[in-house]
Structures are given as C-alpha cells and as structure tokens.
Amino acid sequence: MGKRIFVKGFLLVICLSLGVVHAAEKVYILENPYMSRTLVVKDGVLSTQQIVNKQAGTKLVPVSCQEFALRISEGTDKDGTDKILTTKDFVVVSVDKKFTPAIKSYCFHLKNKVHELAVDVCYELVEDNFYGHKYLEITSGKKVTLEKIDVESIAFEDAFQNYKLKLITARKSGGWKPGLGQPVYTTATATFWGMEFPGAFNTVEEGSTITCGYLRGKELLPEERYTTYRSVVGVADDKNFIDDTFFYYIDRIRRRPARLQVQYNSWFDYGNRVSKETFAGSLRKVHNELVVRRGCRPLNAYVIDDGWQDKSKNVTWADTVWKINNKFAPYFRDSRKEVVKAGSTLGIWLSPASIFGARPMVERMGGYGFEALSYGMSMTGEKYMGRLEDRVLDLARHGVSYFKFDGLFGHLNIRDFELQGRGTAAMPQLGLEGFSTSDERLNDPKYDELKSYYLVAGTERLMKIFDGLHQVNPDIFIAITNAAYLSPWWLSYVDVVWLINAGDAAKGKDRTGELVYRDHVYFQIWQEENTKFPMNSIFNHEPKKVTAKEDYKSFRDYLFMNLSRGTGFVELYLKTDSLSTTDWDVLAEGLKWTYQAFPTFKRVRMHGGNPKKNEVYGYTAWNEKQGYISIHNPSSEQREYKILLDRKTGLLPDSKKVYQLSSVLNNELGVNTSKYRYGEAISLTLHPKEILLLDFTAAE
Secondary structure (H helix, E strand, O other): OEEEEEEOOEEEEEEOOOOEEEEEEEEEEEEOOOEEEEEEEEOOEEEEEEEEEOOOOEEEOOOEEEEEEEEEEOOOOOOOOOEEEEHHHOEEEEEEEEEOOOEEEEEEEEEEOOOOEEEEEEEEEEOOOOEEEEEEEEEEOOOEEEEEEEEEEEEOOOEEEOOOOOEEOOEOOOOEEOOOOOOEEEOOOOEEEEEOOOOOEEEEEOOOEEEEEEEEEEEEOOOOEEEOOOEEEEEOOOHHHHHHHHHHHHHHHOOOOOOOEEEEEOHHHHHHHOOHHHHHHHHHHHHHHHHHOOOOOOOOEEEEOOOOEOOOOOOOOOOOOOOEOOOOOHHHHHHHHHHHHOOOEEEEEEOOOOOHHHOHHHHHHHHOOOOEOOOOEOOOOHHHHHHHHHHHHHHHHOOEEEEEEOOOOEOOOEEOOOOOOOOOOOOHHHOOOOOOOOOHHHHOHHHHHHHHHHHHHHHHHHHHHHHHHHHHOOOOEEEEOOOOOOOHHHHHOOOEEEOOOOOOOOOOOOHHHHHHHHHHHHHHHHHHOOOOOOHHHEEOOOOEEOOOOOOHHHHHHHHHHHHOOOOOEEEEEEOHHHOOHHHHHHHHHHHHHHHHHHHHHHHOEEEEOOHHHOOOEEEEEEOOOEEEEEEEOOOOOOEEEEEEOOHHHOOOOOOOOEEEEEEOOOOOOOOOOOEEEOOOEEEEEEOOOOEEEEEEEEOO
16 A cells, blocks of 8 residues: 655655655646646656646546657658657656746756657746647757657547548549648547647547647758747637637637738639739729728728739749739839729739749749749749749738739649659659659559648748748738648638638529538538638638629628628629629628628638538627628528527627627518527528528627
8 A cells, every 4th residue: 555745846656565665756737727737757758647627627637648759760761760759768857947927838858869869848838828838849969850740649538630531632623631730629628739830730549649740851960959830739618619719719829810801803804814904994993882982991902813924925934933014014013003092902813833824934934943843833942932932022022912822732623742852851762753743643642641741841831931921011911722721720821711622603503502502612611521710711712793684682692691601801803894883882781791790700600501402501600799690591492490599609608698680681580579698599481592691789
C-alpha cells in the first residue's frame, strides 16, 4: 500500500510494502479562468497529464500521450531511412518558466543524443484567451530531413475528426477536397484542436489519437533552428456548440477584421474585352444608380477582371510578370482616378499560376527559366514566385487595394503539382518519368505525400506574399479562388476563400434552380462533409444580374435569399446597360438590408433540409440585438415548416429579450403574434417555391 506526499513540487511515491522510494514526476500547470493544461516530467519524459475545460466543467485525461512526433530521414528521396521520434525518445534537460499577468509559458528543453536532436517544446496561455498554444523549436547537430512534424500527438476517448475526405486530385471535376487545415474536436469534453497553418493535417488516428501537424520535407542543416507553426487547443462551454466557439476563435485571430465588402466586377459585363473606357462607363453607371440616386454607400471596390494583362505576341515577362496591356494606362492610373471620384478603391483579377487568361504566358516564362509546370506555374518556384511577389507588391503600392487571386494550384477541373523538387520535397523513387504535372495518374493516393509536400510549400510561399501585401496596405482585401481549399486558418492571411467545386454561374433554368444549385453546394460542404469554415468569409460568385427580362418578385426573392447566406463579400456580377430601373431599385434595397444585417453574419448557419431534394431550408444569423431567418421552399408543393428560436438556430440564450418580427419581403406569414422570445417556435405554411425573409429586432 502506498502513500502520496508533495515535496517542493515533486510528487513522491513511497512504496511502504517494498521499502523503496521513487522520484516519480514533476508537475507544471498552465492555467487561466477558461482552461488549464497540466504537464508532467516523469523519468525525464514530458507528457500532458490532463486538460481541464473550466467553461464546460469537463476534464480531458489522455488515453495515451506521445506529446509530439517527428518523422525524420536522410532525405525524402531515400526510402528506408525514416524514423519516428516521440517524447519517449527524448530527455528533458531543463525547463524555462515565464509568467506575467498577461501570459504564462513553459518551454521544455529536450535532447536526443543518438540522433543529435534538440527539441524545445513550448506552451503558452494568455490570461483572457479560451485557447492555448504550443510549438516546437528543433535543432540538429547533423543534416537531417524533417519529413513530418506533429506538434500534438495525444489520445482521448472522445476525439472526433469532423472532416474525413482526402482527395488531392490532379484531374477530376468536383473532386478537389484535399482535407487540409480542418480542426478536430473532443465531443464529450468540448474542445477543438488544430494547427494555425492552412496546410496542416489535423486528424484522429486509430479512433482516439489526435495528431496536429504537417508534411514539410524540410532539410535541416547542422545547428539550424526550425520553429514550427503553432498548434491550438480551445475550450467551449457546451459540447453541442463547439462550432460557435471555434468560429469565434477564428474571428479573433484573423489578420484583418471581418468586413462587409461590396464591389462591382467587370467579368459578366465585358469578359476579357474590358478596357479603361468600358470599365469607367460601368463604374459611373453603378455609382450613379446605386449611390447617387438610391442612397447606397459607396462601393468598397470596382474590380477589373481577366483582360488587363498583356499577353501579346511580342511582350516579354522576363523582367516583370503580369504587365498591363495597352487597353489601360500604366498602373491603371486612369481607372484609379475614376474609382477615387466614386469614393471607392481599385481591385484587379490575377492568377498566381498564370492560368485562365494568362495561360499563353506559361510556355514563354518556362523559356525564361521560370519554373513552369505542364498547365500553369509552380507555386514553389523560387524565380517565378519571387517575380510574382515583386509585381503584386508593386501594384499594391500603386493603389490596387483588392486582389482576386484566381488559380493557385490549378482550377476547378485541373490541378498542377511540382514533381521536380523545385522549392519543395522531391520523391524520384516514385517513378514519375513521363508524367505531366497534372497527369490523371497522380490521382492515385500513393502520390499523396509528394503532392502534400508541394501544397504545404506552395501555401507557405503564398502566405509570404499575402503578408507582404498586408504590410504595404493594412486595409488590403484578398480573395483566393480556384484550387484554394477551405481551411479557416487561411483567414489569418486572406479575407475570403472561394466556395470550392462550384461553377462561376449558378446552374438552373430559373432563379429557383440557380438557388438550389448554389445552396446545395453549401449543404454539401457544411452539412454532409462537415467542413469547418465560417460562411461569412465565402466567395460564392453571386449575385448575378445580366438581363432585364425578369419580373420584380423573381429577382427580389433571388437576391434576398442569396444575400441571406451571410457572406460579407458581395460581388455584383452585372450587365450594367441591360438593367431596368426596377432592377436597380431591387439591388439597392438588397444592399441596404445587407448593411443592416451584416453585424449578425459572423454567426450565420444553415437550417432545414437538403435543397437538392426540394426540402425546405434556409439561413439564419443572430447577435445580441437582432437576427434573421431566411426560408426557401424549392418544391412545387405547399410545405409546413417549424423552426425553434434557440441556440441551435443561432440565438444567444437570453430569456428576458423580446424580439419583434417583421417580414422583409412582405409575405403573409399567417402567425398569431409578431413578438417572440428565446425558446419559442414559429410554425409557417410555405407556398410552392416561396421565399421568406424574417427580421427580428430585440426590444429595448
């Protein structure tokens, strides 16, 4: 029978029956009002003993704990040389403690003599954060390759991987679901886990082991120090609403605050035929109709889409890439003057991979010695990406305030991968002779590791460009579109990400069909695939209005249902000379509703069923003062629908508030009261193809 006593921070176990005394473990605790993490060093080995979620009153005790995992080798091209090292392969030699009123941190210095590796394992907890961080600093006494770095490797019984798809395809329509940068949860104890890096793999292995890390393939030279990205663990107050807490965390760490960005884009007006004259004409038309005549706010940006780049026969991009053609003045000088008159800013389209309207330049740039792939340009090519960075920063310094980066690793149907190791890890042992860089054979998962190395390195290189743009202009607005992927950690670098695997123009024979097409993609991403990405930061290629041949109600219903998706990025795709007075009236009305509703967009979510199955569905968003619910019955039959005003719908629990209901689209609701409280239900009868938009305002 044993007896436990504490002596100067050490827990001693005195085994009276055996007459033996062992120094068992030293305990270190990081703690704030929201959470605590208890770390122990036992026999020189570091591990997490427990994590306490004070918000939910739960305790996480690991089933097992590797703490971290490093896969090292003599090179990604040398099979059979890799080894996996975890905390048990190291000895803690010292510990640094730094506690201030604002932040607490421990840094454990670990050594592995056999492999000549030193790893500092550092933990941080800010006093007013409901989440804590961890990172590694790795130094080697000899050359070594860091193939994979798991900053967290720890098992819990209730570990759950939300997003399980991993389709890193080269050629497949709708099959681009690489699975990068999605968080994992513990479901009973209400925590979220991940790496603060878009290109990470956060997974649950063998049913319970949480791994948060990334494939890097980095060669570490003797005495070179490598600092990993930070992992995060956060705590929620309720296991049923971890999403709400996670998105609140994302909102806190994003590079620039979530903003309502309303802008005009030239693509549906002119395609690649746009010029400074046509662009200026549309700009004046939009400004006059929406701002001057109808009292909307000045648009945030007017955007010149594909068609400004010089790809003429004799132009060279050897010195400067993405040169401006003769349809526009140098640095868009004339166009910038026009947008300033409208109280706005200038934006442009640009393809980092030089595809779409810049693809004719790919072969030429390869001839200059730039790193061309089979389809586009390499996102890890040192020479090309250096020139690209110089160019976009130069454009930003000359007044471009919005960038649509279209085509990163390819596009909707074709992706490109660096196979030669230029700026990323190489694996020639895979036998890729005769493969194009977008070869359909690369769809085979046996090539996933090589493709992942490229995605990680390419993501890092793009992040550097985005960082540079922020330094030039802290109010820059950045969208990444084709062949991006939906990691919420992109928002630490950009403002919106494309709604992946969907066409530019919503398919459908009428407005109902267009809504169902796009809303089904939303349903697929958030409901079926369980993607964790804030809807308020989605680029969805709508609303579109290219003809006046449409009745007032049809356009109005479509527009308001579209806007109720809650994205803070409203890009108007218009044929400006084709719109009627009524069309402009509806657009202005929709924008004014968006201005009013935008404060709720941070908490937007879907409700109801599957649009593609003609089930009733919609969107809802709330804050402390207001909320809205949109409802669409896409079927040709009358439907009954009931929705509960509770936390699942997005309300913040407050039984004292009374909400005044109004119908934005002036539908007859058939309800007995216009006043509702938290916890009450609204029952509605929806006519065939009917759209409702309900506004709620909290009474003083």
